[in-house]
Amino acid sequence: MKLKLILPLLLFVVLVGFLGKGLFLNPREVPSPLIGKPAPTFEAPVLGDSSKTFYTEEMKGKVWLLNMWASWCVACREEHPLLVEMRKHDIPLYGLAYKDVETNALAVLESMGDPYITTANDADGTIGIDYGVYGVPETYVIDKKGIIRYKQIGPITPEALRDTILPLLKELAV
Amino acid sequence: MNPVIGHYALILALFVAALQAALPLAGLSKNNEKLFAFAAPMARIQSALIIFSFLILTYAFYANDFSVYYVAVTSNSHLPLIFRLAAVWGGHEGSMLFWVTILAVWTLAVTFFAKELPLRFRSSLLAVMGLLTVGFLMFILFTSNPFDRIFPAPFDGRDLNPLLQDPGMVFHPPLLYMGYVGFSVAFAFAIAALLDGRLDVTWARWTRPWTTAAWVFLTLGIALGSRWAYYELGWGGWWFWDAVENASFMPWLIGTALIHSLAVTEKRDAFKAWTVLLSICAFSLSLLGTFLVRSGVLTSVHAFATDPSRGLFILLFLVVVIGGALTLFALRAQSVGLGEKFDLVSRESFLLSNNLVLFTATASVLLGTLYPLLIDAMGMGKISVGPPYFDTVFVAIMVPGIFLMGIGPIASWKKASVPDLASKLKWALGISIISALLVPSVMGRLSPMIFVGLLMAFWVISSVLVAIKTRLKAIPGNDVVKKFKMFGPAFNGMLLAHFGLAIFIIGVTMVKGYEQEYDITMHSGETTVINGYDFTFKGTLPVTGPNYKSKQGQFYVTKDGKEIDLLTPEKRYYPVQGAVMTEASISINPVRDIYISLGEELEEGGWSIRIYFKPFVQWIWLGCLLMGLGGLLTMVDKRYRLKKKVTNNESAAT
Numbered sequence: 001m002k003l004k005l006i007l008p009l010l011l012f013v014v015l016v017g018f019l020g021k022g023l024f025l026n027p028r029e030v031p032s033p034l035i036g037k038p039a040p041t042f043e044a045p046v047l048g049d050s051s052k053t054f055y056t057e058e059m060k061g062k063v064w065l066l067n068m069w070a071s072w073c074v075a076c077r078e079e080h081p082l083l084v085e086m087r088k089h090d091i092p093l094y095g096l097a098y099k100d101v102e103t104n105a106l107a108v109l110e111s112m113g114d115p116y117i118t119t120a121n122d123a124d125g126t127i128g129i130d131y132g133v134y135g136v137p138e139t140y141v142i143d144k145k146g147i148i149r150y151k152q153i154g155p156i157t158p159e160a161l162r163d164t165i166l167p168l169l170k171e172l173a174v
Numbered sequence: 175m176n177p178v179i180g181h182y183a184l185i186l187a188l189f190v191a192a193l194q195a196a197l198p199l200a201g202l203s204k205n206n207e208k209l210f211a212f213a214a215p216m217a218r219i220q221s222a223l224i225i226f227s228f229l230i231l232t233y234a235f236y237a238n239d240f241s242v243y244y245v246a247v248t249s250n251s252h253l254p255l256i257f258r259l260a261a262v263w264g265g266h267e268g269s270m271l272f273w274v275t276i277l278a279v280w281t282l283a284v285t286f287f288a289k290e291l292p293l294r295f296r297s298s299l300l301a302v303m304g305l306l307t308v309g310f311l312m313f314i315l316f317t318s319n320p321f322d323r324i325f326p327a328p329f330d331g332r333d334l335n336p337l338l339q340d341p342g343m344v345f346h347p348p349l350l351y352m353g354y355v356g357f358s359v360a361f362a363f364a365i366a367a368l369l370d371g372r373l374d375v376t377w378a379r380w381t382r383p384w385t386t387a388a389w390v391f392l393t394l395g396i397a398l399g400s401r402w403a404y405y406e407l408g409w410g411g412w413w414f415w416d417a418v419e420n421a422s423f424m425p426w427l428i429g430t431a432l433i434h435s436l437a438v439t440e441k442r443d444a445f446k447a448w449t450v451l452l453s454i455c456a457f458s459l460s461l462l463g464t465f466l467v468r469s470g471v472l473t474s475v476h477a478f479a480t481d482p483s484r485g486l487f488i489l490l491f492l493v494v495v496i497g498g499a500l501t502l503f504a505l506r507a508q509s510v511g512l513g514e515k516f517d518l519v520s521r522e523s524f525l526l527s528n529n530l531v532l533f534t535a536t537a538s539v540l541l542g543t544l545y546p547l548l549i550d551a552m553g554m555g556k557i558s559v560g561p562p563y564f565d566t567v568f569v570a571i572m573v574p575g576i577f578l579m580g581i582g583p584i585a586s587w588k589k590a591s592v593p594d595l596a597s598k599l600k601w602a603l604g605i606s607i608i609s610a611l612l613v614p615s616v617m618g619r620l621s622p623m624i625f626v627g628l629l630m631a632f633w634v635i636s637s638v639l640v641a642i643k644t645r646l647k648a649i650p651g652n653d654v655v656k657k658f659k660m661f662g663p664a665f666n667g668m669l670l671a672h673f674g675l676a677i678f679i680i681g682v683t684m685v686k687g688y689e690q691e692y693d694i695t696m697h698s699g700e701t702t703v704i705n706g707y708d709f710t711f712k713g714t715l716p717v718t719g720p721n722y723k724s725k726q727g728q729f730y731v732t733k734d735g736k737e738i739d740l741l742t743p744e745k746r747y748y749p750v751q752g753a754v755m756t757e758a759s760i761s762i763n764p765v766r767d768i769y770i771s772l773g774e775e776l777e778e779g780g781w782s783i784r785i786y787f788k789p790f791v792q793w794i795w796l797g798c799l800l801m802g803l804g805g806l807l808t809m810v811d812k813r814y815r816l817k818k819k820v821t822n823n824e825s826a827a828t
Contacts, residue, residue, distance in 0.1 A: 005504045005508065009502045011505050012497060016489065018544065019465065019489055019492075019547070022551055023485045023486060023489065041635065122286055
């Protein structure tokens with residue numbers, strides 16, 4: 001048996017190895033380059049009261065979650081009840097209204113409940129760009145030093161909350 | 175009609191197909207001729223059962239039977255009938271059933287048109303096709319049953335993805351699948367040849383029209399898909415090097431190589447092991463394409479059809495089918511033999527180089543398609559490979575191949591003379607270079623890529639003319655029509671297909687080189703002058719479709735006061751899926767398309783509008799159509815229908 005006749009088979013075996021591995025990867029999951037890096041600082045008017053300003057500097061020394069959302073985002077509404085539930089358990093949740101009309105955003109909080117301690121208003125989306133948002137909702141877990149420790153792309157699922165976010169918050173709180 | 179009957183028919187078909195595979199193979203190993211006789215009847219029963227089951231599913235769509243889960247998620251009672259029927263292959267389960275139905279159609283055809291093959295060979299061929307059917311039926315029955323029911327049945331269905339609600343959906347998948355699955359005949363043929371340990375010239379002749387048929391379907395299917403993407407996706411692209419497109423393009427490239435390699439095997443009894451390997455590869459790439467599309471291992475614009483949980487089953491199937499075939503190849507290819515010898519300069523050589531070029535091109539597309547997966551699997555991060563890679567690498571590989579394509583049909587078999595070829599082709603080369611410089615000077619811009627593209631196209635056209643001229647001279651007499659008839663359809667078809675490729679290259683080169691794109695904002699009543707054309711926007715009209723509401727823009731296009739066209743691009747809203755679709759409107763003409771699509775509606779009746787000028791873009795699909803017609807023409811050649819040994823009418827066609 002000649003080697004060159006086995007070659008196609010060998011190449012195929014290698015290919016199958018990769019395909020098999022590929023089955024257990026998620027091609028849509030793109031890790032954020034910001035994880036482990038300082039969260040971009042910003043100051044922004046508070047939603048519903050533009051005389052006040054939200055400063056990320058003030059969050060130093062606290063562990064907090066930044067949830068980016070918008071009234072026009074259907075997936076955000078899906079996530080909303082879970083956020084309200086989280087707030088009831090005193091999870092330090094801050095909102096960022098991304099590219100939204102203020103009255104629309106306030107109407108959502110009015111009707112579905114306000115899960116946020118404060119919501120910053122990012123009307124022109126520049127803060128979102130700093131964070132590399134490519135779709136709302138996205139949620140960041142930021143530690144006491146202002147370092148991003150975790151990023152949830154898409155709605156927070158009960159599994160992600162239970163298995164990842166809550167243990168992480170516990171760990172960071174120490 | 176109860177959908178359960180369809181499910182039962184599939185289960186029954188599974189058992190019959192198992193017999194279709196097992197009995198002849200047992201006959202082969204025990205040398206029991208009687209068992210061979212079972213292959214064809216079993217194949218016919220099994221095929222009939224599958225086709226019946228497919229019709230049952232089609233009826234469920236026709237009758238809006240939403241108790242069938244698959245119907246409920248892919249159709250809707252407001253969907254026009256033609257799309258309801260096309261929705262049968264609009265989702266995963268249905269397209270898998272459709273796949274196996276097409277396999278049944280091909281199997282059925284083989285049982286009727288394989289009389290000239292010896293019973294033993296014909297039976298092992300059907301046995302292999304039976305094995306494929308078993309695999310796919312198991313996949314359908316265990317992981318993707320289209321007849322699953324829901325109770326209580328929903329009042330209405332979730333509707334077909336609006337992107338798919340297009341005449342393209344009616345024709346593109348059937349053509350593509352006919353092509354994909356059609357390579358199963360060549361595959362089964364190769365396996366049967368390996369099992370038998372020999373490859374006869376007559377068998378190679380038998381398999382040629384089958385392979386060409388599959389290739390023609392695939393050519394037309396890909397072209398139709400490309401044209402569909404062009405007008406449907408709304409940004410005027412016609413090929414995206416998307417994973418799913420590549421999945422159909424790779425079997426096409428290998429299929430093209432196979433057609434040429436088979437020509438050598440039939441004519442010269444050479445390239446035998448290579449032909450067998452290509453036959454295996456063509457169908458393997460079809461299966462791989464199915465895997466990539468169905469398993470969701472790659473992201474793609476065709477993402478509406480992915481499901482990772484089924485990937486493992488298909489991967490297993492790939493391992494069995496392709497792994498089995500390649501193992502058999504490694505063990506038995508030597509007995510098939512390599513075939514006759516030939517000179518370095520000969521038509522065989524040119525065809526071999528053509529094969530290597532096509533093979534390398536396929537490998538480069540495969541590498542580009544899988545590269546993100548390979549990098550990710552090795553934990554080296556996420557990357558995506560896009561058009562820059564494919565355009566550069568693919569063109570660079572294909573250029574020498576297309577150059578050889580001009581010489582091949584003129585070179586003689588076994589041994590050709592270089593000075594003779596050079597004297598025949600020097601004028602062709604000269605004229606091609608001059609034309610490739612002349613056209614850009616008319617168009618007003620020259621770039622290396624434009625020059626290379628046009629040079630290749632004109633080179634192919636002029637060498638086709640030289641080939642015709644050489645042939646005409648070789649036959650005495652003055653009746654040109656009669657002479658063309660004497661060339662034989664196979665030769666004429668080959669030239670037509672080559673000419674079609676040249677037309678295709680012209681289209682691609684002109685669009686890539688000279689297309690123009692404008693993003694403008696227009697308010698109702700405004701007129702804008704672009705590229706010498708006046709565009710007058712008369713606002714939008716509300717339009718109500720059967721299952722959508724739409725705003726239809728009214729654009730009057732005039733040039734020098736002469737009315738050219740009324741273009742009506744739309745923004746459609748499909749309430750059931752909550753989807754907004756952009757429908758472009760195109761003014762088509764042989765030398766340019768004007769393509770308008772609506773962007774966003776602005777305040778006070780303004781719209782952002784995108785206008786493209788696409789010179790010669792229709793030539794892309796015209797070229798593919800000609801290639802397909804060329805393929806069809808080669809299939810009507812009489813020598814494929816000669817029953818017994820007849821002296822080979824030396825038409826010496828490829």
